[in-house]
Every structure is written in C-alpha cells, then in structure tokens.
Amino acid sequence: MMYxxxxxxxxxxxxxxxxxxxxxxxSRSTGRPVAALVREAVDAWLDQHGVTExxxxxxxxxxxxxxxRRGRLAVAEQWDPDAVDADVLRAVAEVRSSRAARRR
Numbered sequence: 001m002m003y004x005x006x007x008x009x010x011x012x013x014x015x016x017x018x019x020x021x022x023x024x025x026x027s028r029s030t031g032r033p034v035a036a037l038v039r040e041a042v043d044a045w046l047d048q049h050g051v052t053e054x055x056x057x058x059x060x061x062x063x064x065x066x067x068x069r070r071g072r073l074a075v076a077e078q079w080d081p082d083a084v085d086a087d088v089l090r091a092v093a094e095v096r097s098s099r100a101a102r103r104r
Contacts, residue, residue, distance in 0.1 A: 013038070 015023070027034045046052075074084070 023034045023037055026037055
C-alpha cells in the first residue's frame with residue numbers, strides 16, 4: 001500500500017521490549033523504517049479481518065438504494081406513514097431504555 005503523507009496521522013503505541021527489539025531488528029535487516037513495518041502489519045491485520053474502506057459516494061449510493069427499497073415496500077404494503085413513524089419512535093425508546101438499564 002502506498003501512503004500519502006497528507007493522509008497519515010501520527011499515533012503512539014506501546015510495545016513490549018521483545019516487540020520493539022524484533023521490529024528494530026527487521027528494520028535494520030531490511031532497511032525499512034519501523035513505522036513502515038508497523039503500518040504493513042496493521043494493513044495485514046485489517047485485511048485478515050475483512051476491514052475495507054468504503055468511499056463516500058458508495059455510502060450515498062447504498063443509502064439511496066435502501067431508501068428506494070423502503071419506499072417501494074411502503075407502497076406495496078400500503079403502510080401508513082404515521083404508523084411507521086410511531087413504530088420507529090417506539091423502537092428508539094425501547095433501545096434507549098435497554099441501554100439505560102444496562103448502565104445501572
């Protein structure tokens with residue numbers, strides 16, 4: 001992966017002696033900076049866990065598709081908009097109540 005200096009942010013991580021010594025040894029043997037090795041390891045971990053970046057225009061497209069499906073379903077099922085709003089408000093209140101109970 002190619003990194004653009006303008007898009008990277010500095011962060012601090014805490015490593016044990018063994019981890020840091022290992023990274024420094026690999027850095028010396030490969031001539032690559034420790035930071036590059038850490039980024040490579042993080043990228044591999046993200047890939048292994050299926051974490052991918054979704055561009056903003058893709059989110060917009062997906063949300064538009066979702067709203068379109070919801071609209072077609074509402075028409076097909078002849079949902080009353082006021083009843084849908086009431087159901088949503090009831091669900092939101094239930095989730096908030098459940099979260100508050102867990103905090104107690």
